[in-house]
Amino acid sequence: MAKRLIQFRLAHYEEVYSAAVSEDILEYCQCRKTETFDVHTTSQGFEEAKQGLDAWKAAMPAEASSWKVSEGNVASSKFGLASSIAGCIHGDGGAVHPYRFVTGLLSKLLERHPDNFFLSCNNPCTSIDPSSPFSRLYTVHTPKGSVTTPHIIHATNGWVSHLVTPLRKKILPLRGTMSTQRPGHDAQR
Numbered sequence: 001m002a003k004r005l006i007q008f009r010l011a012h013y014e015e016v017y018s019a020a021v022s023e024d025i026l027e028y029c030q031c032r033k034t035e036t037f038d039v040h041t042t043s044q045g046f047e048e049a050k051q052g053l054d055a056w057k058a059a060m061p062a063e064a065s066s067w068k069v070s071e072g073n074v075a076s077s078k079f080g081l082a083s084s085i086a087g088c089i090h091g092d093g094g095a096v097h098p099y100r101f102v103t104g105l106l107s108k109l110l111e112r113h114p115d116n117f118f119l120s121c122n123n124p125c126t127s128i129d130p131s132s133p134f135s136r137l138y139t140v141h142t143p144k145g146s147v148t149t150p151h152i153i154h155a156t157n158g159w160v161s162h163l164v165t166p167l168r169k170k171i172l173p174l175r176g177t178m179s180t181q182r183p184g185h186d187a188q189r
């Protein structure tokens, strides 16, 4: 299952890239290959990560082929990182401008289906009536009205269990932490 999850995640790059090419929004959404770095500041964490990488390379050699280890002094001079780091692990990554990717696709849909494609913004789905033996249609309720439809795609991420109740206690929204760094005036990369 872990292998399937990793393959699923890695497949995202090719899928997003090929959708951007076929919809002619590649330049607009800036989908591209990058290199990604996990930088370790403690030798214990770095050793554990190296063991993890060895295990991954043994289990999935093709998928892990681009991933390499750079020890502290090599990594700091090669990639312009702080001299105090224990080392880093790096390999293929990808980047995209998600807002441009999504709005690029939406504008193509609007061009193709001007009469029956619409976005209902600032309008949460409050509940869904299921299909029944008498009707194969679902009814989606919102503060601005209801829609009947044979198909629903749930894209509500951590909030999915509000509408799909069997997922309660299985998928939970949670808050994470993030930071932004200023590279400073001397950054080479």
Ligand SMILES: Cc1cc2nc3c(=O)[nH]c(=O)nc-3n(C[C@H](O)[C@H](O)[C@H](O)COP(=O)(O)OP(=O)(O)OC[C@H]3O[C@@H](n4cnc5c(N)ncnc54)[C@H](O)[C@@H]3O)c2cc1C
Pocket (backbone or CB within 6 Å): 123, 124, 125, 126, 155, 156, 157, 158, 159, 162, 163, 176, 177, 178
């Ligand atoms: C701080 C932070 C940093 C991140 N950085 C990165 C990064 O650098 N690279 C990366 O690849 N990923 C990153 N991620 C992860 C990435 O943002 C998510 O994986 C991605 O946004 C998930 O997309 P999604 O469309 O599935 O869900 P979301 O973007 O969460 O969208 C779900 C939407 O559903 C709406 N919604 C919920 N309930 C309802 C309802 N009842 N009716 C109508 N609408 C509803 C919500 O308002 C929301 O707009 C980051 C995440 C966080 C929190």
